[in-house]
Amino acid sequence: MGFSTKQIHAGVKPDPTTGAILTPIYQTTTYVQPSVDEYLSKGFSYSRSGNPTVRALENKLTELEGGADCATFGTGMSAVTATMLAFLSAGDHAIISDVAYGGTYRLCTKVLTRFGIEFTFANGANIDDVASSVRENTKLILTETPANPTMKCTDIAAVSEIAKKAGAVHAVDNTFLTPYFQRPFELGADLSVHSTTKYMDGHNATVGGAVISRTAELAEKVKFIQNSTGSIMSPMVAWLTLQGCKTLSVRMDQQSANAMAIAEFLEAHPKVEQVCYPGLKSFSQHELSSKQATGYGAMLWFEVKGGLAAGKKLMDSVELWSLAENLGSVESLITHPVTMTHADVEAEERARVGIIDGLVRLSVGLEDKEDLIEALENALNKV
């Protein structure tokens, strides 16, 4: 079954009672059991532990990633947290991409260190750096690729090899490319982590997260944390995400095509210092991107000549593009990571990993690319 067919039909079936073609929103806390002996015979007892609408989404995401099972969460951050808590304990060590979403960095450095977990932030563009970061107590490697916001890419297959040798679990944050473009399990990874808030929903309607596991054994550990810590997804969010998923491939194709056109426009513009998009030949890891993914996604960044001051001027005056956090939606968004998404990463660390002050991040949406380009051009003219 092809991806587009799966994104529509996988995990869901018409309601057996009424024939309703869409999965009902089971907005219920609990489930009436037929008898004490038949407890859980219909599969559900309490909606923290499982809910039929949420389960439908988990089944769909499992099939889209080609995994064994999935657990969904209230947010992308709770999916990352559950990944950490499922495989790390006090005294353990994890290797994290040195460029990652600011929230992931904050969770590691400000929260989980309080529980005796150690982290190394390794340069995923340099496999030797990842390999040499491995310690005896390394239990998890979390790779974010392409990484937010610099678009640094990591060779998933190579890191999976390192993880396997180290006896560690390799989790890939696949939010930016989704299983439509990038398939971590086929490259040897163990877990695929998502903020479903982004492309899975696609409409800026929900916040949610998911962890898909390659094996049932891994899934069991994640599910245990999901139920124990209770950071679950609501049935309404699951339902909206189920609908969003149905157009994932068409949105990804169109948004990526728009992103390519915008990247080319920016690259040719005299007021632009640099553009970073994996689809551009000038992208330093273009070859790796082309090898391990079937598309380049719709995230990119650029720097205006004149750095931070010029970039701010552009972000404050640009029309059509919304100055906002979040990414992956049908609406095009423009973000200044240094003051917004990555404000909690220390200035020295930002400088070390290439999150420069003038970096302007674009999440390219579904609008007509001509309109998006015209809006950027007008804003650049004012700089």
Place this chain on the structure above:
Amino acid sequence: MSDFYEFDTLSLHAGQTVDKEFGARATPIYQTTSYVFPDTDTASSIFNLERGGHAYSRITNPTVGVLEQRIASLEGGSAAVCTASGMAATFCGITAILSQGDHIVASSQMYGGNISLMKNTLPRFGITTTFVDPTDIDGFSSAIQDNTKLIYGELIGNPGLDILDLEAIAKIGSEHNIAFMVDATFNTPYLCRPFDFGANITMHSVTKWMGGHGAAIGGVVVDGGNFDWGATDKYPTISEAYAPFQGINLWEEFGPSAFATRIRAEAMRDFGPSMSPMNAFLLLQGIETLSLRMDKHLSNTLKILDFLSNHQQVSWVSHPSLPSHSSHELAKKYLPKGAGSIVSFGVKGGREAGKAFIENVELASHLANVGDSKTLIIHPATTTHSRIDAEALVAAGITEDMIRLSVGLEDVKDLQSGFEAGFRAARKFAGG
């Protein structure tokens, strides 16, 4: 669900069979447009009304269906159809049985939207209305014409709060074989079930007390199942062959739910004012606490009436529970638990004082709704009844200084302090 259960039990359980697939305790929200048919024979029999079942959510939806059955059960009716708003319910109820050339006799004291529908809109389709003073029973009789097909009124009139004498009017309807439809929004089935007193159809804006939280707009028409549509040739839409469905005769096929079936087959299918499943779910949640909320609405109302009646800046207070109200005796008869939580009163100093009060009152929200769990307040002359002319305004019992209050569930002490802020601002217009 057995109709022998008591009110509170019905408000929690009626209409719902626990989800068969997973046992979900709450009603699932069937947020779906359509339903997969097992085979073509089943499909065609559902389309032809030969069997129940769901085809398309404009016409029926399982979540909305639970709400419909729950309300029908609470109201003591045979069937109910939910609509996207209370106005849609009124419109569907009327157009199910009236056509060009037909006539309505209606109370003159009604929500401005109802008056506007009958006075301005329905005449464009050849349906005319004579409005009569709801306290003038003879007026109802004498307004009846050969082409009168419906008697319509609000049990508790908005905003004058006159009570409709249900039995007397039902008797007139029955003598002339004319259906009697009651807007029961202000009373809810908890305070009065109009079918017990001879009404034939009720409608509710379930946006109000039934939902109770100001969260969802919705309406419902309930078929009393107690009208003989075939006794005369007045109601061909129900008692004659219905061409779009192979000439089915709804009265013969559906008997006591023929009226509701006509709304389903025609209004929902052709006009399409369907309630959304999400709204039905929210409204079901509201109905689960209907009696608890109504009891508190009523006890708060009595306390507020006491407060207002003793306030020196209040020129008059109107509520059917007050012996001074002209409908006091009717209220005792039809609304023994209490006459609802709408209160109207005048602020000394007329229009300017009323305006100052409204603009400065705290806690009570200034908006055009009633029946929320929060206390709401409005100036009818400039808002809900602004589209009707001065003459009709007088007939509707509205004065320029009138303030309409929908008493909510807050602590009364806090409401009183909020009101005092309004009265302080109104003081300079009070004179003396």
